[in-house]
Amino acid sequence: MSAALMSSSSLNFPRLPSPLAWRNCVAAGVALGLHALVLGLLLAQWPSSVPEAPQVRTLTTRLITLMPPATPQPEVVPLPPVAPEPVKPLEPVVEVPRPDPRIQQQKLEQAALARKRVEERKREEQRLEQQRLERERVEQQLARQQEQQRLAAEQALAAERARQAEVAAAASRQYLPIAKEAPDYPERALDKGIEGDCTVSYRVNPQGRVENPQVVGECHPLFIRPSLSAAKSFRYQPRIVDGQAVAVDGVKNTFHYRIE
Incomplete structure (x- = not known):
């Protein structure tokens, strides 16, 4: 304009x-x-009414916490489609018969009786096992006692033998021979080649001389005279008991006749 x-x-x-x-x-x-x-x-288009007062706009702020970025999800491999299982036909419902209370009670009584029998059998086995152990213990004790008695008897026998040997040794020492001469070999026995043994028993008097010699056991007739003559010539140291010389009976000597 x-x-x-x-x-x-x-x-x-x-x-x-x-x-x-x-x-x-x-x-x-x-x-x-x-x-x-x-x-x-x-x-023409100007409004005749008074315009409304302008609305005051309010700015509102809000604190928003942002979530951490999500980790990438592994790629999902789609599974192959699964064929649906065939629908099984419904089986007819069979009604289970209810047990008879009397039969149930009878079964319980039988089970209790069986347990009682098992317990009795176990107690019987334990009793037998205890008896067996007790019997074995008694047998072992008897065996030990017998072994001890046997050992004691052997020891006593060995002691008695040792004592007898000591007595015999002491007795032999008390009448040890002082002089012994071998008998002459009979000429007839030499000519015939006869050999043998001859045992002579006699008594040694307090002076140590031989008395009453006699042949004991088997002896060839050709060896009797020379054996008795040789025994008479023996001299012994007399046995001394309580300081006195005593005689000794039953002294034996065996003569061996061998051709060399």
Whole structure:
């Protein structure tokens, strides 16, 4: 509109308008008409009511906590489709017969009786095992006692033998022979090649001389006389008991006749 006013101020010149001026006037008029049209439209559509007060907008802030970034999920491999299982036909429902209380009670009594028998059998086995162990213990004690008695008897026998040997050795020492001469070999036995043994038993008197010699056991007749003669010639150291010389009976000597 101001431009139109400035354009209208040029009409005061007395000179004739040029074609350019005419074009400017036409443009100004067209512009003025357009402005008037727009103004009329605005006035027609202008609201008659009082405009509402502008609403005050409030800016609201909210603190939001962001979750940590999710870890990448492994790639899910789709499973091959599974064929559906065939639907089994429903089996007919069989009604289970209820047990008879009397039969159940009888079974319980039988089970209790069986347990009682098992316990009795176990007690009997334990009793037999204890008896066996007791019997074995008694037998072992008897065996040990018998072994001790046997050892004691052997020891006593060995002691008695040792004592007898000591007595015999002491007795033999008390009448040890002082002189013994071998008998002469009979010539007839030598000629015939006869050999043998001859045992002579006799008594040694307190003086150590041989008395009453006799042949004991088997002896060849050719060896009897020389054996008795040789025994008579023996001399012994007499046995001394309580400081006195005593005689010793049953002294034996065996003569061996061998041809070399």
